[in-house]
Amino acid sequence: MTCSGWNAIDPSHQWPAHQGLSHWCNRNFPSGPTPVQSHAWPQISTGQNALLIAPTGTGKTLAAFLPILDDLLAQANHGLLKDQICSLYISPLKSLSNDILKSLCRPLQEIAQSSGAKASPVRVGIRTGDTNPYLRQKLRKSPPHILITTPESLSILLSQPCWAAHFRHLKSIIVDEIHSLAPVKRGSDLALSLERLSALTDIDPQRIGLSATCKPADLIGKFLVGPNRACHVVQPDLQSTPGQSLLAVESLIKADESPYRPLVNQRLTKRLQKSLELYKTSIVFTNTRPMTERVAFLLKQESTGLVDPESIAAHHGSLDQTLRQNVEANLKSGDLRMVVSSTSLELGVDYQSADYVIQLGLSGSVARCLQRLGRAGHGPGRIRKGLILATGPAELAGAVVTANAALNGEIESIRVIQKPLDVLCQNLIAMACLDDQNSDKVFEIVCKSYPYKDLDRSEFDSCLSYLSGELASPAGAWEPQPGEPPRWTAPRIWKAKGEFGIRNSRVARWFRMNVGTIISEESISVESQGTRIGSLETSYADQLQPGDRFVLDGKALEYRRTEGSTIHAKSVSGEALFPRWTSDRPGLSELLAIQLAQFRDQLANLILNGTSLATDWLTKTYAMRPADANCLVTLWKAQLSVSEVPESNGVLVEVFPEQHGTAYAVHFGLHHSASQAMARAVSSRIGKLVGRDLQLTVSDLGFVIHTSAQPISMEDVESLFQTNGLDADVLEGLDRGELIASRFKHTASTGFMVLRNTERGRVRVGGQDWVSRRLYPVVAESCPTHPLVLEARRETMEQFLDLPALKTWLKTAPKIRVRFLKRISPFAAAWIEPFGGDMAEPIQFESADDALMHLHQRLFSVPERVI
Amino acid sequence: MDSISESWKQGPDRWFFTPEGALIRPDDGTLVIADLHLGYEATRARAGDFLPDRSLKEIQHRLLGLFQKIKVQNLVLAGDVTESQAAFTGRITILDQFLNWVGDQNVETLIVAGNHDRPSSPSHTFQDQVVMDAWLIHHGHKKYNFRELACKGEIIGHWHPVIKWQGRTFRAFLSSPERIVLPAFSGDAAGLDLLSSNIFQKSSIPYECWACSDSSVINFGKIQDIRSLPGG
Incomplete structure (x- = not known):
C-alpha cells in the first residue's frame, strides 16, 4: 500500500536578509528553502497571521522562526534590540519545547561565533513546569527575546504582574501542534490565554500556527486568531512530489484461535523481535500505559540473546521525567532499538533515527494513525514504514479499514469545543490573580477567542457568581454560625460594583498548583534504590502488600513500604503483575466507523456468494495476507451461522438469555458517540418496560444491555428505535447512569471546585469517587444551572454523545432486524464485549430496597432466611 | 415496636440492626453509631475545596428519624465522630452544633475516640472505650480484650463495611455472637466492600453480614460464604 506526500526543495526563494542568518542557512540547507518556507515567508515577514500546514520534517518550524530571527538579528545590528520578550513559542509538549530550545540556540550561537562574538545578542529562554525556581527567577529578572513555554505555564505567567509587564512589547506568537490543541479543553484554555495576552500588549501580536495534519484548515485558523482577525492558511501542495508511505496490517491471531493472553503475548513478542532484526529503530504505540509496560517487559525478558535489553525502553506519562528525557535523548541519538509508548511519543520531536512504526491495536482515527506513522522515516525522500498489529478479527477489520483510509489521506475534520465553562472559570481566577478586573472588559476579552465567541453574558455572570459563592446553596449547606444563611466554603473571588478580584493570596497559590485542564487520577511516586522510577495511581497502589510485585519502566519491582507520598520498591527478577491506570480509550472516528460498517456488509455479501470471492477481495483490494483474510472470513461465517451480519444502513437486535436474565446486543453502523446516544435511549426504554436495573456496554457499531428480567416482546423491541421522545429518553438514560457524574469529577477539577493538588494532602475517607458519588448529586439538585453542572452535561452531550448524527441516521428509517439467539453472537462478543460485561455501566431503575432484595435473590436463589 | 421490627433485624444479645446503619438495644434505649x-x-x-457542607444536617435528619421511632436514652458515638481538627474550630464548632442538637432531643451522649478524633478542647470528653449492657464499645483501631473487662462481647466501627453492587453502595453490619462491626453513619465515607475485600473473609471470626437499604436490613449469611454462593 502506498501513498504520496513528501516535499521537494524549491530553490527559487532566497534566504533571509540578515547576512549571518543567510550564511548559516546556506551552509546548512544548500538546496535553498523548502516549499513551506518559501510560501510562509511573505506572510510571516509582513506580520500577518498564518497557519502553516505541512508534513513532519518539511521545515515548517524554521519557516515560522526565520522571519522572526531575521528581524531580531537586524534590530541587534542596529542597536535597537531591547531586553523584552518579542516572540513567544507555545508547544503542548515539554519535550518539544526542550528540542526547540536547542534548535534555536545552535544557529544563534554559530552566527555569533562566525561574527567573532561570544554569545548571540538574541537570547532564548524556556519556562515550563520542569523549570526550577532558580531559573524561573532568573527569567523573571531578565526576560529572553524568545520565550518557549507550554499552555499551562503561559496561563501562570499571565496571572503574575511582573510577567504581564514583560509581555507588553510582544510581536509574535507561535503555536506548535495546533491540531492537537484545537479539539480539547487545553486548546480552549490556550485560546483564552492568547486573548489575555493580546489584552496586555501594545500591539496585537502576530499569531502563527503549525500543524502536520489539520482539517478543516479554515476552522483551525479561526481557532488560532479568533472570529474577528484574518488568518492566511499556508499549505503548499506537496502531493505531486516524490515520496511514499508503506502501511501494512497483520493479525497476531489465526482463524479459529481464541485471542487468549498468553498466545497473544507470545506472538506479539515474536513479531516485535522480527522488527528488531529488520529495522534500526522502531516505535511501538500501544494506546495504554498497562499495555506499554506489558510489551516492554515481555520484550526485554525474551530478547536478551537478540539485543541488549537496555536498548528497549518504555515511554509513557507515568514514568519519571528524567527517565523519559533519557529515552527521548537516546531515541534521537539512535542508541535505542525499540521504544514502546502509550501515546506520549505521537507528537513533537523529530526522531530521525526511527525507521519503523508499529501500532498495536487501533489508533481510532486516520489523523492519529498518520501522526504516528509520521514518527518514522523523517526527512526528505525517506519512506515512512508502519504496521498495524491486530489481536483479533474485529480489530483486524478495523485495522484494514484504518490503513486503507490513511493511505487514501482521508483525514477526519476537527471539531472545536464551544465555550467550556469550567475552563472559563479557571481563566477568570487567573485574571483575578493578575489584578482586580472589570467584568465588562473581561467579557469582551473572552468573547474575542474563537471557542467563546458565542458566550452569553448570563453564562459569564453565572461563572462569576459561582466563583464568588453567590449561587444557590444546597439545603442544609454550611452555616458560618447557626441560623445564618448557608454558604459555600472557600469562595475564590469577591465581586462588587462590576469588578472582581481574588479573595486572598491562597487562591493565587492554589491556582498555580492546579492550573491546566489535563485531568489525571491521584497518584503516588515510586522509588527504587533511591531513584525515582515513576508513579502509580493511588487506587492501585493502596492495594499493594509488602512482597507484591509490579512492573514499571519495563522492569519488575517488589513493593516494600509506603512512606508519605512515596512507595519504596526493590528491583527484582522474574514475573510480576502489570499496574492499572485509568484512561479514556478512543473509539473509532465517525468516518472509520461508517467505513467499517460498510466493509462488514460488503464482506458478508461476498461470502454469501462464495468464500473465494471474499478472500480474493480482501487479498487484492486490501493487500491482506491470505491467513489474515481467512481470519476475517471465519468470523463472518460464524456470525452468519447463528445470526446475520448487520447491514450498514440497518439495525440488528440480538436477544439472548444469560444466567441471570436477558441481554440485548444492538448492532448498527455508527461511531461510539452516536452509539452512546442510541444506547441511552434504548436503555431508558427497556428500563421503563421491565422496571429493573440494567448494565450497559457501549462500543463502536453497537452496544449490549444486560437485564435480570425476562425478554421483552418482538413489538416492544421494534419500538425501541422510534424517534418520538428520543431527546427525553436519551437524557433519562444518561441521568440513570454514571456518565455525567463521572464527567463532573473533571469539570469540578478544571473549574476549581475540587483541587487536584492541595497543600494539606488529600482527604481520603470519601474515597476516589466522592466527587461523583456525593458532591455531584448535591450540587445538581440544589443548583441545576451551576456552570460546572451545565458543563458536565454539555461535555457529555457534545463530546461523548453524538445525538445529531444519530437523529440524521434514524431519519433514513433504518430497517430493524430482530434475532432471538441461544447465546451471545460471535460479532457481539468480538466487537462490543470482547472482555465480557464486567465493566458495564449500571443504569438504575429500581429502588434501593428492590435492588438489595434482587441482589440477595441472585446470590442465594432462595427467599431470605428467617432467623 | 411491632411496626419497627419489620425494618430492624435482631443480632446477638437483643441488639438490633437498623436500615439507617445504627445499632439499637430497645430494652434500655441505647443507640450506637x-x-x-x-x-x-x-x-x-x-x-482548598469549594463545597457546600451539609453532612451535619444529613446526619441529624437520619438520627431524628430514629429518635421518632423509639425513645433513646443514651447515644454512643463509637469513634471517628469528627473528620479532623476542622470540626473543632470556630466559635461554635461543628461538633458543638451536633452535641447541642442531641442534647435538645433529651438524649445523653457518650463519645468514644477514634483514630480521626483529635480533640483540642477539654470541653469534649472523649473516652477510649465505654461499656453498655455488658458490651465493650470502642472504635476498633486499637485492640482490647473484652473478656478481661468482664464483657459479653465488643462493638466497633472503623472499617466502614459496605456491599457494592452495580453502582450502588449498601451499608453493612458484621456480627458474630461476641462482636459487632458497625457501618459508617456518615454518607461521605467510601466503605470497605465486602464483596471484593478479603479482610473479613480471611478472619477466623464467623461473621454474618447484614446489608441495609433505605428501609430494610437483609441477612446475607456468613461473609466467608458470599463469594461461593450460586449467584456470586
Missing part, C-alpha cells in the same frame, strides 16, 4: 466524620467537607475546604 460510629464513624460520623463530622466536618468532612470543612476539612476538604481547609485544603
Whole structure:
C-alpha cells in the first residue's frame, strides 16, 4: 500500500536578509528553502497571521522562526534590540519545547561565533513546569527575546504582574501542534490565554500556527486568531512530489484461535523481535500505559540473546521525567532499538533515527494513525514504514479499514469545543490573580477567542457568581454560625460594583498548583534504590502488600513500604503483575466507523456468494495476507451461522438469555458517540418496560444491555428505535447512569471546585469517587444551572454523545432486524464485549430496597432466611 | 415496636440492626453509631475545596428519624465522630452544633475516640472505650480484650463495611455472637466492600453480614460464604 506526500526543495526563494542568518542557512540547507518556507515567508515577514500546514520534517518550524530571527538579528545590528520578550513559542509538549530550545540556540550561537562574538545578542529562554525556581527567577529578572513555554505555564505567567509587564512589547506568537490543541479543553484554555495576552500588549501580536495534519484548515485558523482577525492558511501542495508511505496490517491471531493472553503475548513478542532484526529503530504505540509496560517487559525478558535489553525502553506519562528525557535523548541519538509508548511519543520531536512504526491495536482515527506513522522515516525522500498489529478479527477489520483510509489521506475534520465553562472559570481566577478586573472588559476579552465567541453574558455572570459563592446553596449547606444563611466554603473571588478580584493570596497559590485542564487520577511516586522510577495511581497502589510485585519502566519491582507520598520498591527478577491506570480509550472516528460498517456488509455479501470471492477481495483490494483474510472470513461465517451480519444502513437486535436474565446486543453502523446516544435511549426504554436495573456496554457499531428480567416482546423491541421522545429518553438514560457524574469529577477539577493538588494532602475517607458519588448529586439538585453542572452535561452531550448524527441516521428509517439467539453472537462478543460485561455501566431503575432484595435473590436463589 | 421490627433485624444479645446503619438495644434505649466524620467537607475546604457542607444536617435528619421511632436514652458515638481538627474550630464548632442538637432531643451522649478524633478542647470528653449492657464499645483501631473487662462481647466501627453492587453502595453490619462491626453513619465515607475485600473473609471470626437499604436490613449469611454462593 502506498501513498504520496513528501516535499521537494524549491530553490527559487532566497534566504533571509540578515547576512549571518543567510550564511548559516546556506551552509546548512544548500538546496535553498523548502516549499513551506518559501510560501510562509511573505506572510510571516509582513506580520500577518498564518497557519502553516505541512508534513513532519518539511521545515515548517524554521519557516515560522526565520522571519522572526531575521528581524531580531537586524534590530541587534542596529542597536535597537531591547531586553523584552518579542516572540513567544507555545508547544503542548515539554519535550518539544526542550528540542526547540536547542534548535534555536545552535544557529544563534554559530552566527555569533562566525561574527567573532561570544554569545548571540538574541537570547532564548524556556519556562515550563520542569523549570526550577532558580531559573524561573532568573527569567523573571531578565526576560529572553524568545520565550518557549507550554499552555499551562503561559496561563501562570499571565496571572503574575511582573510577567504581564514583560509581555507588553510582544510581536509574535507561535503555536506548535495546533491540531492537537484545537479539539480539547487545553486548546480552549490556550485560546483564552492568547486573548489575555493580546489584552496586555501594545500591539496585537502576530499569531502563527503549525500543524502536520489539520482539517478543516479554515476552522483551525479561526481557532488560532479568533472570529474577528484574518488568518492566511499556508499549505503548499506537496502531493505531486516524490515520496511514499508503506502501511501494512497483520493479525497476531489465526482463524479459529481464541485471542487468549498468553498466545497473544507470545506472538506479539515474536513479531516485535522480527522488527528488531529488520529495522534500526522502531516505535511501538500501544494506546495504554498497562499495555506499554506489558510489551516492554515481555520484550526485554525474551530478547536478551537478540539485543541488549537496555536498548528497549518504555515511554509513557507515568514514568519519571528524567527517565523519559533519557529515552527521548537516546531515541534521537539512535542508541535505542525499540521504544514502546502509550501515546506520549505521537507528537513533537523529530526522531530521525526511527525507521519503523508499529501500532498495536487501533489508533481510532486516520489523523492519529498518520501522526504516528509520521514518527518514522523523517526527512526528505525517506519512506515512512508502519504496521498495524491486530489481536483479533474485529480489530483486524478495523485495522484494514484504518490503513486503507490513511493511505487514501482521508483525514477526519476537527471539531472545536464551544465555550467550556469550567475552563472559563479557571481563566477568570487567573485574571483575578493578575489584578482586580472589570467584568465588562473581561467579557469582551473572552468573547474575542474563537471557542467563546458565542458566550452569553448570563453564562459569564453565572461563572462569576459561582466563583464568588453567590449561587444557590444546597439545603442544609454550611452555616458560618447557626441560623445564618448557608454558604459555600472557600469562595475564590469577591465581586462588587462590576469588578472582581481574588479573595486572598491562597487562591493565587492554589491556582498555580492546579492550573491546566489535563485531568489525571491521584497518584503516588515510586522509588527504587533511591531513584525515582515513576508513579502509580493511588487506587492501585493502596492495594499493594509488602512482597507484591509490579512492573514499571519495563522492569519488575517488589513493593516494600509506603512512606508519605512515596512507595519504596526493590528491583527484582522474574514475573510480576502489570499496574492499572485509568484512561479514556478512543473509539473509532465517525468516518472509520461508517467505513467499517460498510466493509462488514460488503464482506458478508461476498461470502454469501462464495468464500473465494471474499478472500480474493480482501487479498487484492486490501493487500491482506491470505491467513489474515481467512481470519476475517471465519468470523463472518460464524456470525452468519447463528445470526446475520448487520447491514450498514440497518439495525440488528440480538436477544439472548444469560444466567441471570436477558441481554440485548444492538448492532448498527455508527461511531461510539452516536452509539452512546442510541444506547441511552434504548436503555431508558427497556428500563421503563421491565422496571429493573440494567448494565450497559457501549462500543463502536453497537452496544449490549444486560437485564435480570425476562425478554421483552418482538413489538416492544421494534419500538425501541422510534424517534418520538428520543431527546427525553436519551437524557433519562444518561441521568440513570454514571456518565455525567463521572464527567463532573473533571469539570469540578478544571473549574476549581475540587483541587487536584492541595497543600494539606488529600482527604481520603470519601474515597476516589466522592466527587461523583456525593458532591455531584448535591450540587445538581440544589443548583441545576451551576456552570460546572451545565458543563458536565454539555461535555457529555457534545463530546461523548453524538445525538445529531444519530437523529440524521434514524431519519433514513433504518430497517430493524430482530434475532432471538441461544447465546451471545460471535460479532457481539468480538466487537462490543470482547472482555465480557464486567465493566458495564449500571443504569438504575429500581429502588434501593428492590435492588438489595434482587441482589440477595441472585446470590442465594432462595427467599431470605428467617432467623 | 411491632411496626419497627419489620425494618430492624435482631443480632446477638437483643441488639438490633437498623436500615439507617445504627445499632439499637430497645430494652434500655441505647443507640450506637460510629464513624460520623463530622466536618468532612470543612476539612476538604481547609485544603482548598469549594463545597457546600451539609453532612451535619444529613446526619441529624437520619438520627431524628430514629429518635421518632423509639425513645433513646443514651447515644454512643463509637469513634471517628469528627473528620479532623476542622470540626473543632470556630466559635461554635461543628461538633458543638451536633452535641447541642442531641442534647435538645433529651438524649445523653457518650463519645468514644477514634483514630480521626483529635480533640483540642477539654470541653469534649472523649473516652477510649465505654461499656453498655455488658458490651465493650470502642472504635476498633486499637485492640482490647473484652473478656478481661468482664464483657459479653465488643462493638466497633472503623472499617466502614459496605456491599457494592452495580453502582450502588449498601451499608453493612458484621456480627458474630461476641462482636459487632458497625457501618459508617456518615454518607461521605467510601466503605470497605465486602464483596471484593478479603479482610473479613480471611478472619477466623464467623461473621454474618447484614446489608441495609433505605428501609430494610437483609441477612446475607456468613461473609466467608458470599463469594461461593450460586449467584456470586
